Ligand SMILES: Nc1ncnc2c1ncn2[C@@H]1O[C@H](COP(=O)(O)OP(=O)(O)O)[C@@H](O)[C@H]1O
């Protein structure tokens with residue numbers, strides 16, 4: 108039986124168990140609900156859970172382990188000359204076998220030994236599935252039956268079901284955590300592999316970035332240099348430009364909207380800001396590449412400046428526009444969180460509106476605003492689409508916003524798109540860059556959240 | 568008679584024997600019927616600091632204050648009492664134009680301060696609010712140092728030329744607010760770190776630092792414990808020598824203890840105003856009597 112059919116059968120069985128459990132509860136209660144400890148549906152759920160949960164668990168573990176075990180067994184059955192091959196060649200052979208099994212490769216011109224192995228693989232899988240089906244279904248039936256017979260009027264089915272539900276919710280919430288840890292670990296391990304090839308210090312402090320290593324010995328030129336400083340500098344330059352745009356505009360618009368604007372204007376402006384926040388970044392990207400960048404280049408030429416067609420300025424400006432709504436809505440939140448009593452206190456002392464804003468509201472909201480800006484910075488650093496489209500590829504180490512620079516995210520994208528071998532330093536470098544990016548944004552977010560929390564406490 | 572005592576006791580946990588005597592009237596002395604709604608008693612005084620004439624306040628279309636005329640005398644404490652929602656705070660906010668900050672609030676009528684009608688929209692509220700200060704129900708020190716809290720007013724009004732003058736203003740304000748001894752060693756610490764009672768006295772210090780003529784207090788003790796309340800009341804009686812104080816309070820004992828005159832509001836009307844002792848001992852209006860004897864409110 109296929110995995111999915113098995114699950115469906117199991118669920119059908121559980122539904123059956125549910126109704127059986129419920130009517131069994133009615134039966135043992137002799138028709139009087141008052142005789143039961145819990146409502147009948149809890150007995151139904153109790154039976155259903157006993158019926159389905161262990162079976163599902165077994166099936167999950169089984170299907171997870173099955174490929175490894177079968178591969179081992181198939182390998183064992185291969186002729187000696189193949190088994191003696193080195194590790195990477197063996198992986199290739201295994202891939203061939205799998206392709207044969209799944210019919211991705213024509214079987215006519217295949218090596219007979221491999222064909223035989225593929226047959227072996229197929230039969231092993233079939234046996235395994237058959238055993239799994241029998242085991243799971245019989246366990247489900249047995250446990251369901253057991254649970255059914257154990258239903259007594261005084262049994263605390265409700266408590267058991269509630270506990271199991273809590274456990275289930277716990278598992279769901281840990282999925283996010285486990286996934287995060289998994290991603291971090293995988294990035295970490297790949298980075299460690301990278302650092303085996305390139306020393307950490309060379310990576311962190313190297314001033315030259317040119318990851319195109321020679322694949323064949325006869326290729327010339329590309330020696331491969333993995334100093335991340337120019338890439339990081341590019342990221343920071345563009346982020347800085349973006350913040351120069353986003354922070355003042357976002358903050359001042361938040362102040363205007365929350366302190367001065369009439370309710371009508373606010374009602375119109377807020378949705379517009381949200382639309383701005385909802386524009387896909389790829390749209391900002393081509394806006395930057397096709398509109399803003401040529402405009403800046405032309406404007407620069409008119410002024411006699413030499414502007415690269417993929418200048419940091421264009422990407423930074425557009426990224427700043429993208430982040431305005433983010434800064435604005437975060438600042439708006441913290442400004443609104445300043446209690447009305449603070450405003451009243453200042454007005455009652457004769458402060459004007461702008462004095463109140465400058466001397467009371469802004470200082471009170473400042474920690475929250477800083478936190479918002481840090482979150483915005485971490486977004487800008489991680490932003491990819493705009494810079495892929497509008498920033499350059501060449502890793503220039505420069506502070507001149509009119510030149511082309513490249514960013515960490517752009518480099519990750521270029522290193523990993525297209526056909527790549529996943530064990531050369533060139534591709535592994537992407538993971539190292541990702542790790543650095545992750546650490547930086549993590550630190551920024553932790554600081555920001557910490558500041559926000561402190562700020563909340565102030566007015567709790 | 569017993570009933571009266573109990574009711575007042577419930578109305579305020581801060582019971583004082585003296586006050587109970589004030590309200591323990593053997594027979595009703597009220598001579599004006601409940602339905603009658605024009606102000607009883609003398610709303611005018613000689614040499615008023617502020618003189619309100621026919622003040623009406625609307626929140627959008629809802630009228631919250633009806634034709635109230637009342638004088639705020641020089642160096643007196645006037646208490647405003649009445650059931651919640653009767654418009655005490657609304658009226659108080661007319662006196663320093665704080666109603667301007669509320670959307671949809673309109674104030675109509677004349678409020679003279681000296682020769683000037685401060686309810687005139689052309690009046691600059693900045694100097695007005697400097698001369699009519701306000702203390703709120705919940706202490707609201709700014710999240711700045713104690714020093715900066717008191718310095719706020721003098722700074723925005725440019726009340727000093729040298730730092731030494733500012734220092735003097737701050738020290739005397741804190742001294743007059745009775746807070747100096749408690750905070751003199753930690754002027755650089757946040758005002759929000761003080762206890763509730765200290766915060767409220769800090770707010771009073773902040774208000775008197777700009778040398779107002781009138782101080783409005785909207786239930787200044789309702790968030791404070793009895794000991795802090797006693798301190799603030801003591802302070803108010805000292806401040807009476809230099810300022811006029813309008814205090815809104817829901818505690819009749821407090822009104823009886825601190826004020827010279829008392830005004831009783833009911834559903835936006837000023838029902839009765841007079842010497843505090845007379846109001847409590849011998850209310851003329853049935854509504855006033857009902858309220859101070861705790862029959863409703
Ligand atoms: N900001 C406001 N908007 C609309 N109505 C208000 C507002 N403030 C007060 N009111 C109304 O005005 C009336 C008087 O309120 P208020 O002056 O706060 O009474 P008090 O201070 O005596 O309890 C109440 O009916 C209240 O509902």
Ligand SMILES: [Mg+2]
Pocket residue numbers: 655656657785
């Ligand atoms: Mg009030």
